[in-house]
Amino acid sequence: MNEIIRNTQSSVANTSLDPQDWSEFRALAHRMLDETIDGIANVRARPVWQPIPAEVRAALKTDVPREASDLADVYREFTEHVAPYATGNVHPGFMGWVHGGGTAVGMLAEMLAAGLNANLGGRDHMPIEVERQIVDWMRRLFLLPESASGIFVTGTSMANLMAVLVSRTAALGTLARQHGIGNDGALLTAYASQAAHGCISRAMDVAGLGTDALRKIAVDADHRIDVAALRAQIAVDREVDFKPFLVVASAGTVDIGAIDDLRAIAELCRDEGIWFHVDGAFGALAILSPELAPLLGGIELADSIALDFHKWGQVPYDAGFLLVRDGEQHRQAFAQPAAYLRREARGLAAGAVWPCDLGPDLSRGFRALKTWFTLKTFGTDRIGAVIARCCALAKYLEARVLAEPRLELLAPVNLNIVCFRYRADDAVNREIVADIQEAGIAAPSSTTLAGKFAIRAAIVNHRTEATDIDALVAAVLQFGGQRSGGVIEVDAPPLAAQ
Numbered sequence: 001m002n003e004i005i006r007n008t009q010s011s012v013a014n015t016s017l018d019p020q021d022w023s024e025f026r027a028l029a030h031r032m033l034d035e036t037i038d039g040i041a042n043v044r045a046r047p048v049w050q051p052i053p054a055e056v057r058a059a060l061k062t063d064v065p066r067e068a069s070d071l072a073d074v075y076r077e078f079t080e081h082v083a084p085y086a087t088g089n090v091h092p093g094f095m096g097w098v099h100g101g102g103t104a105v106g107m108l109a110e111m112l113a114a115g116l117n118a119n120l121g122g123r124d125h126m127p128i129e130v131e132r133q134i135v136d137w138m139r140r141l142f143l144l145p146e147s148a149s150g151i152f153v154t155g156t157s158m159a160n161l162m163a164v165l166v167s168r169t170a171a172l173g174t175l176a177r178q179h180g181i182g183n184d185g186a187l188l189t190a191y192a193s194q195a196a197h198g199c200i201s202r203a204m205d206v207a208g209l210g211t212d213a214l215r216k217i218a219v220d221a222d223h224r225i226d227v228a229a230l231r232a233q234i235a236v237d238r239e240v241d242f243k244p245f246l247v248v249a250s251a252g253t254v255d256i257g258a259i260d261d262l263r264a265i266a267e268l269c270r271d272e273g274i275w276f277h278v279d280g281a282f283g284a285l286a287i288l289s290p291e292l293a294p295l296l297g298g299i300e301l302a303d304s305i306a307l308d309f310h311k312w313g314q315v316p317y318d319a320g321f322l323l324v325r326d327g328e329q330h331r332q333a334f335a336q337p338a339a340y341l342r343r344e345a346r347g348l349a350a351g352a353v354w355p356c357d358l359g360p361d362l363s364r365g366f367r368a369l370k371t372w373f374t375l376k377t378f379g380t381d382r383i384g385a386v387i388a389r390c391c392a393l394a395k396y397l398e399a400r401v402l403a404e405p406r407l408e409l410l411a412p413v414n415l416n417i418v419c420f421r422y423r424a425d426d427a428v429n430r431e432i433v434a435d436i437q438e439a440g441i442a443a444p445s446s447t448t449l450a451g452k453f454a455i456r457a458a459i460v461n462h463r464t465e466a467t468d469i470d471a472l473v474a475a476v477l478q479f480g481g482q483r484s485g486g487v488i489e490v491d492a493p494p495l496a497a498q
Contacts, residue, residue: 019071044091046084048440049088049437087099088443090461092468093442093464093472094443095457096445096458098417101460103316105378106316109373110370118366121361121363122341124347130372135148135149137375141287141380142287144325148324150321151321152371153322153359153361154320159322168246171275187242188243189213189215189243190204190214191247193260194216198254200279223412224258245275246277249276251278252284252415256417257416258412258414259414266302279306280306283415285311285312285383288380289388304322306320309321312383314374315370316370324358341356387416390462394416394418398413400473405423407422407476407477410449416458436479441471445458
């Protein structure tokens with residue numbers, strides 16, 4: 001027996017993945033941290049985004065790394081081939097999609113979370129208490145009852161899917177989880193505006209209800225769901241024996257940032273006995289700004305709210321969140337007994353409701369820590385001020401567009417999103433967007449409104465200033481003039497000169 005043990009020990013003696021020289025590792029780790037901090041501190045010195053050269057793509061197309069490499073060499077490859085060609089949302093000129101800028105504080109918290117390597121699926125340990133504390137903070141901010149529950153997820157797309165599953169279980173009962181949705185499930189209908197995010201349709205698909213079961217309701221002149229049309233569609237569906245079970249309202253639509261009339265929808269859902277869900281991917285956190293919070297009136301009546309801390313909350317990706325008014329209904333949609341998940345009266349397996357009872361994941365990272373650090377370090381008042389500042393900058397861009405005859409505003413500015421275009425055809429505007437991105441000046445995106453191609457600027461980054469807005473406008477005019485054949489004299493955008 002001793003010989004077997006000795007042979008086994010000999011065969012596995014060198015399998016630890018810890019550094020052989022901790023001092024050398026520590027020095028390289030400090031260098032990595034210092035250079036990452038330098039990159040954030042000096043972010044304006046580099047392009048917002050740049051195209052990936054063919055040779056850089058090719059450099060990563062290698063065989064499976066069977067043999068070990070020196071960590072310094074791997075880091076060198078990262079600095080040369082990965083970091084320079086990231087999305088660019090850390091940069092203040094990134095305005096294309098609703099991506100938060102992150103913070104150095106959040107980066108450090110992510111490092112600490114990785115050091116703990118905690119699995120937040122369940123059991124009795126403090127990382128789960130950190131997540132529960134944030135659940136309680138969100139419950140208080142949105143004025144939900146103490147029975148409310150919440151959980152971190154990858155993002156609002158997942159949170160919206162989970163809300164569909166919770167509302168589906170509430171409508172069909174828990175036996176549907178065992179037997180399937182059956183005939184009753186085939187009659188379920190849900191409702192959202194035509195401006196709702198595409199993940200709502202995907203959620204209906206994944207939930208087994210089908211995208212045809214989602215009724216897309218027309219919007220009014222302000223791009224908000226037409227509540228009268230919503231009520232009428234529900235009545236029509238009831239008349240032919242469909243079963244309305246869910247209304248998804250938008251708190252910040254993806255195209256222009258419109259907020260539906262949440263209070264009116266809440267009242268309708270209460271009258272009709274329908275689950276009221278709010279997709280507040282970025283807009284829900286406007287609750288942190290005293291001047292913007294009134295726009296969310298009625299969100300406190302929601303049965304569930306989805307949001308992302310990695311957008312206006314400035315938490316590094318990813319940090320989505322779902323909040324459910326009735327924690328028991330939330331649990332009934334996901335909890336599943338298993339011998340290996342047995343809860344004990346004491347020890348590491350103690351505790352009642354575990355996070356795995358509230359979502360599909362058993363393996364879960366410590367997303368809550370970077371959110372906790374962000375909220376504790378900056379406070380909700382300061383984050384709210386950042387959110388209000390983003391909206392003020394959007395109004396500044398709106399004013400710049402309205403004052404410039406060569407530009408056209410295509411939609412009302414509700415929050416932080418401005419949709420406009422150069423006064424030329426769609427093809428010219430499409431090229432303008434790509435020109436600006438490839439020049440590294442800014443990173444707007446695009447959408448289509450009323451049949452017109454729109455340049456879409458979503459101002460989310462806490463680093464963005466009026467000078468970044470000026471750079472975007474100057475670049476649109478410069479490239480627009482070049483693409484449409486006009487001769488335009490404009491100052492070089494500040495970021496392009498760097």
